[in-house]
Amino acid sequence: xxxxxxxxxxxxxxxxxxxxxxxxxxxxxxxxxxxxxxxxxxxxxxxxxxxxxxxxxxxxxxxxxxxxxxxxxxxxxxxxxxxxxxxxxxxxxxxxxxxxxxxxxxxxxxxxxxxxxxxxxxxxxxxxxxxxxxxxxxxx
Amino acid sequence: xxxxxxxxxxxxxxxxxxxxxxxxxxxxxxxxxxxxxxxxxxxxxxxxxxxxxxxxxxxxxxxxxxxxxxxxxxxxxxxxxxxxxxxxxxxxxxxxxxxxxxxxxxxxxxxxxxxxxxxxxxxxxxxxxxxxxxxxxxxxxxxxxxxxxxxxxxxxxxxx
Numbered sequence: 613x614x615x616x617x618x619x620x621x622x623x624x625x626x627x628x629x630x631x632x633x634x635x636x637x638x639x640x641x642x643x644x645x646x647x648x649x650x651x652x653x654x655x656x657x658x659x660x661x662x663x664x665x666x667x668x669x670x671x672x673x674x675x676x677x678x679x680x681x682x683x684x685x686x687x688x689x690x691x692x693x694x695x696x697x698x699x700x701x702x703x704x705x706x707x708x709x710x711x712x713x714x715x716x717x718x719x720x721x722x723x724x725x726x727x728x729x730x731x732x733x734x735x736x737x738x739x740x741x742x743x744x745x746x747x748x749x750x751x752x
Numbered sequence: 753x754x755x756x757x758x759x760x761x762x763x764x765x766x767x768x769x770x771x772x773x774x775x776x777x778x779x780x781x782x783x784x785x786x787x788x789x790x791x792x793x794x795x796x797x798x799x800x801x802x803x804x805x806x807x808x809x810x811x812x813x814x815x816x817x818x819x820x821x822x823x824x825x826x827x828x829x830x831x832x833x834x835x836x837x838x839x840x841x842x843x844x845x846x847x848x849x850x851x852x853x854x855x856x857x858x859x860x861x862x863x864x865x866x867x868x869x870x871x872x873x874x875x876x877x878x879x880x881x882x883x884x885x886x887x888x889x890x891x892x893x894x895x896x897x898x899x900x901x902x903x904x905x906x907x908x909x910x911x912x
Contacts, residue, residue, distance in 0.1 A: 676907075718908075718909070
């Protein structure tokens with residue numbers, strides 16, 4: 613019963629923590645745009661929280677490099693279970709334009725497990741909302 | 753660009769035994785020997801009042817490394833190019849003439865391995881990660897291999 617309630621609450625109010633793992637800021641701006649009144653992702657209960665310890669969903673933007681790799685893993689480990697990871701943008705999904713550079717990895721999934729990829733450079737706010745809602749639909 | 757200004761720069765260049773050319777309208781390109789470059793830039797700043805250093809770029813020219821100081825003055829450009837040997841990549845810093853050059857010099861130190869004598873932050877990193885192994889070659893040299901650097905930084909992961 614209590615478990616059911618927790619699941620319902622999680623589904624109706626996912627708290628999002630956003631980390632920029634050396635992104636160019638394009639995806640970050642689109643993520644913020646999806647919070648604006650025009651798109652208003654908060655009507656689905658999604659709130660950006662300032663600490664990973666309060667979060668249910670981790671949104672990662674940017675290609676992971678040597679400087680951000682360990683920090684990303686540390687932030688991921690601070691999020692309480694159950695946790696979901698969204699890789700936002702082409703860089704987070706597969707390296708994007710930085711693929712093959714000396715200091716760039718090949719996406720977030722090499723460092724932490726990812727539940728949802730949202731492609732695009734940058735993805736439109738509609739795409740971000742579609743991705744988040746699809747992820748919530750998968751939450752069982 | 754006024755004629756008087758160009759003539760003035762050409763006179764500095766002649767004093768430093770440097771070649772000048774005008775690749776485009778409003779752009780003066782000066783090739784100065786490495787030993788003269790500090791003196792030349794000092795005169796450019798203090799006598800001709802070319803005060804804005806836009807950036808410093810570094811190049812890998814196979815035998816040598818090239819360093820180009822890009823100055824802007826009103827709407828005109830003055831580019832000062834100098835060559836540094838690849839075997840002993842050391843040149844004098846211009847931080848005491850133009851304090852803002854400190855970050856540009858650090859960037860070239862990170863990326864091409866040129867040491868600027870007199871720059872107080874040569875022991876720090878600007879762009880490279882903290883975990884950068886000291887024995888790796890600078891990443892923007894043409895001889896460096898990105899795949900090997902990624903392997904050393906543990907960024908290459910086997911995909912199934």
